[in-house]
Amino acid sequence: MTSLSFNLIKNKNKIFGFSTFLILLSLIGIIYSTFNTSYKKPINLGMDFIGGNELRIDRICKEECEIISPDLVIEQLRTFSNNKNVLNNIKLQIQNNNSLISIRTPYLTIEESNDLISNVDKILGPLNYESKNSRIIGPKLGKKLLKNCATSLLVSLFAISLYISIRFDKKYALFALLALFHDLVIVFGIFSWLGVLLSIEVNSLFAVSLLTIAGYSVNDTVVIFDRIRENLKQNSDNYNKTIQISVNESFRRTFFTSITTLMPLLTLIIFGSYSLFWFSVSLSLGILIGSYSSILLAPSFLIKD
Amino acid sequence: MKRRQGWLFFIIFLLTFSIYLLINFPLQLGLDLKGGSQLTLQLVKEDGKVTKEELEAVNAVLDKRVNNLGVAESNLQTLGRNQLILELPGEQNPLSASRILGKTALLEFRTQKESTSSQLKNLQLQRLKINDLVELFKISDKRSEETSLLLIDNLTEIENDLNYSSNIEQLFERLVETKKYINNEIANLFNKTDLSGKDLINAGRRQEQTNNNWEVSLSFSNDGGEKFAEITKSIAGTNKLLSIVLDGESISEASVGSQFINTGITGGAATISGNFSAENARELEVQLKGGSLPLPIEIVETNTIGPLLGSKNIVKSLYAAICGLIFVGIFMIFNYRILGFVSVISLIFYGFFNLALYSLIPVTLTLPGIAGLILSIGMAVDANVLIFERIREELINGNTLIRSIDSGFQRANSSIIDGHITTFVSCFVLFLLGTNFVKGFAATLGIGVVISLFTSLNCSKTILRFLTTYQSLRQKNLYLSRSTTL
Numbered sequence: 001m002t003s004l005s006f007n008l009i010k011n012k013n014k015i016f017g018f019s020t021f022l023i024l025l026s027l028i029g030i031i032y033s034t035f036n037t038s039y040k041k042p043i044n045l046g047m048d049f050i051g052g053n054e055l056r057i058d059r060i061c062k063e064e065c066e067i068i069s070p071d072l073v074i075e076q077l078r079t080f081s082n083n084k085n086v087l088n089n090i091k092l093q094i095q096n097n098n099s100l101i102s103i104r105t106p107y108l109t110i111e112e113s114n115d116l117i118s119n120v121d122k123i124l125g126p127l128n129y130e131s132k133n134s135r136i137i138g139p140k141l142g143k144k145l146l147k148n149c150a151t152s153l154l155v156s157l158f159a160i161s162l163y164i165s166i167r168f169d170k171k172y173a174l175f176a177l178l179a180l181f182h183d184l185v186i187v188f189g190i191f192s193w194l195g196v197l198l199s200i201e202v203n204s205l206f207a208v209s210l211l212t213i214a215g216y217s218v219n220d221t222v223v224i225f226d227r228i229r230e231n232l233k234q235n236s237d238n239y240n241k242t243i244q245i246s247v248n249e250s251f252r253r254t255f256f257t258s259i260t261t262l263m264p265l266l267t268l269i270i271f272g273s274y275s276l277f278w279f280s281v282s283l284s285l286g287i288l289i290g291s292y293s294s295i296l297l298a299p300s301f302l303i304k305d
Numbered sequence: 306m307k308r309r310q311g312w313l314f315f316i317i318f319l320l321t322f323s324i325y326l327l328i329n330f331p332l333q334l335g336l337d338l339k340g341g342s343q344l345t346l347q348l349v350k351e352d353g354k355v356t357k358e359e360l361e362a363v364n365a366v367l368d369k370r371v372n373n374l375g376v377a378e379s380n381l382q383t384l385g386r387n388q389l390i391l392e393l394p395g396e397q398n399p400l401s402a403s404r405i406l407g408k409t410a411l412l413e414f415r416t417q418k419e420s421t422s423s424q425l426k427n428l429q430l431q432r433l434k435i436n437d438l439v440e441l442f443k444i445s446d447k448r449s450e451e452t453s454l455l456l457i458d459n460l461t462e463i464e465n466d467l468n469y470s471s472n473i474e475q476l477f478e479r480l481v482e483t484k485k486y487i488n489n490e491i492a493n494l495f496n497k498t499d500l501s502g503k504d505l506i507n508a509g510r511r512q513e514q515t516n517n518n519w520e521v522s523l524s525f526s527n528d529g530g531e532k533f534a535e536i537t538k539s540i541a542g543t544n545k546l547l548s549i550v551l552d553g554e555s556i557s558e559a560s561v562g563s564q565f566i567n568t569g570i571t572g573g574a575a576t577i578s579g580n581f582s583a584e585n586a587r588e589l590e591v592q593l594k595g596g597s598l599p600l601p602i603e604i605v606e607t608n609t610i611g612p613l614l615g616s617k618n619i620v621k622s623l624y625a626a627i628c629g630l631i632f633v634g635i636f637m638i639f640n641y642r643i644l645g646f647v648s649v650i651s652l653i654f655y656g657f658f659n660l661a662l663y664s665l666i667p668v669t670l671t672l673p674g675i676a677g678l679i680l681s682i683g684m685a686v687d688a689n690v691l692i693f694e695r696i697r698e699e700l701i702n703g704n705t706l707i708r709s710i711d712s713g714f715q716r717a718n719s720s721i722i723d724g725h726i727t728t729f730v731s732c733f734v735l736f737l738l739g740t741n742f743v744k745g746f747a748a749t750l751g752i753g754v755v756i757s758l759f760t761s762l763n764c765s766k767t768i769l770r771f772l773t774t775y776q777s778l779r780q781k782n783l784y785l786s787r788s789t790t791l
Contacts, residue, residue, distance in 0.1 A: 057611075110400045110607055129397060130340075130613035141345065141605035148738050156734035160727055167723065205673065208735060208743050212680065212750070215731040219724035223691065226720050253694045260636060260690065261683030264629030268679055271624040273617075275337075276676050283680065 026189020044195025051139035213286030323661030335671030340612030412502030415495030488554035504529025530573025538569030681753025688761030
């Protein structure tokens with residue numbers, strides 16, 4: 001572990017190349033998602049932001065639940081209901097060995113949602129109402145949430161930037177922020193691609209994860225920059241070399257911290273509730289990318305040719 | 306050394322106090338952990354600018370209604386400038402709550418305008434017809450084409466008679482809308498009086514003796530009783546009717562007999578019999594008891610979680626938290642040996658202090674809250690890693706153990722504080738701007754960050770100092786992992 005060392009000076013261009021590649025890939029995802037998808041947004045917004053109705057409920061089966069195709073269920077729903085708003089935009093999945101039904105529809109009133117459940121009960125029942133999870137979000141609230149999330153992101157990015165620029169001199173602050181935006185753009189881009197390829201949606205917790213990643217990534221960069229400043233004070237002769245030594249000195253710390261933060265997140269991904277799954281995934285990705293950018297990318301900005 | 310001993314006692318005291326708190330004031334679990342319904346209500350105002358007073362007034366009315374709902378431990382609080390959050394633990398079907406809360410429930414008493422009898426009779430007839438259609442709709446659970454067509458034909462006929470058309474596709478919604486239109490029209494045939502729901506002191510409900518319908522009884526205040534007598538006196542013995550109007554819809558029209566021509570109906574009580582079902586009567590009773598809403602509200606979010614799912618969520622989160630702690634503990638002990646052991650102990654303290662603060666403040670624990678707690682474990686360990694790395698470097702550089710420990714803590718200080726401040730800034734913003742869901746995460750992560758400053762800078766140091774008072778624990782190799790060569 002102690003013998004691990006990076007040659008930053010030599011690999012500077014490779015690091016820049018790699019980061020540019022990731023950023024471009026993310027931007028392509030964001031642009032593709034904005035223009036070439038049904039939802040025409042930089043990222044696939046979930047029901048938190050556009051409103052809708054989500055229902056998850058378990059079936060009660062004696063032994064194993066029999067296989068039934070979602071299309072057939074929707075077909076049968078038509079005989080019970082003529083609510084076109086529901087039937088034309090319904091997304092129905094049956095997961096977990098055919099035992100878990102999850103349904104997404106556009107916004108419904110509570111009455112309509114209850115009707116839908118009782119109709120599903122007639123087709124797939126009996127259902128275990130004790131395990132029900134139903135969420136109805138009105139379109140108005142969705143817009144408000146989106147605005148709120150965007151504001152909190154901007155405000156806290158501004159606050160963090162302010163803190164960094166007071167704490168460091170201009171050059172360091174600029175590079176720390178560059179590394180931060182690099183991380184956020186890439187995580188955002190990954191989720192744009194996930195939306196395009198796997199129809200994964202982002203909800204308000206995604207915005208929370210971006211904010212947490214921001215705090216985390218800046219923290220990592222600050223630790224390394226601190227070390228660089230400290231070492232440069234003692235030894236200012238060989239500038240590039242001192243930076244490289246500082247990075248290698250902080251490497252263990254950043255690496256260990258990432259691992260100790262990733263471990264609980266991985267247990268959340270594996271054991272945690274489904275509503276925290278994508279949240280934990282985006283946090284984990286953010287921490288991986290954040291560690292990379294603070295160990296390799298941010299110090300590379302400082303290296304002189 | 307003396308000073309550190311003081312800290313040791315202080316930490317032990319804090320730990321005992323935390324355990325005492327946790328035993329006596331158990332943690333409050335959010336609905337996603339214990340099951341129930343949560344409704345988000347938004348005040349509707351055209352210019353969108355809801356004043357604080359208006360929000361308070363709506364809160365007060367809803368609070369009364371909620372109390373009359375009879376759901377144990379229900380909780381209503383304001384959120385932001387124009388929203389309220391209602392939590393109904395254990396409630397699995399928020400339909401009736403939503404109906405009771407969503408209505409403005411503005412009750413008015415109106416007297417009939419001159420020469421409107423024939424218009425009124427026609428409208429009342431149409432209302433009877435539409436009520437029959439609604440009944441038919443409800444009875445025919447699985448509707449055939451035939452019944453649907455029959456319903457649509459009859460409804461269209463009524464609409465044509467009324468010169469009214471709605472562009473609603475859903476049959477039931479259309480029925481409801483047309484009925485509402487009729488009731489509106491009826492209410493328009495009446496003049497407003499100065500008697501309203503404000504003059505009520507109580508409301509009740511009872512079953513009518515003759516049939517299965519329910520009626521709602523009203524008790525007026527002294528002032529209201531006088532107004533009621535005055536109004537009934539003015540129309541007694543005439544062919545004018547008295548209409549009871551709720552939110553602009555006439556729900557009942559009644560004549561006042563000629564025996565009241567001299568005094569009006571006195572006694573300060575009245576009943577509304579408008580074909581109420583038991584449930585409808587209860588809803589109206591609760592609404593009238595609470596008074597009318599100063600501003601209309603809209604239900605913008607409904608979240609229902611079954612109790613089984615809630616307990617599953619607890620188990621899953623516990624698994625995740627404990628496994629996370631164990632993995633981190635093993636990793637730390639493997640890499641830092643005694644130091645790692647110290648960090649594990651201070652992490653356990655950290656956990657207790659966090660939970661104790663949740664019960665002290667109190668913080669309601671939700672799923673995102675648990676995520677915040679689990680993530681904050683990572684951040685707390687981060688501080689330890691920073692310190693231990695410094696100690697390790699000092700040791701490798703040949704410093705004595707005690708000296709290395711001291712300067713390790715000292716030199717890691719600024720980085721730790723920086724990191725905690727940036728995270729805290731994010732949490733603060735999230736807490737101010739976030740939704741209820743997000744607030745839970747921000748609260749636990751934010752509290753975690755503050756406590757972690759104390760445990761990592763102070764607890765770890767105190768425990769370490771305590772351990773190093775034992776000669777046998779002062780060997781340097783107990784502080785470095787095997788791979789490190791001195």
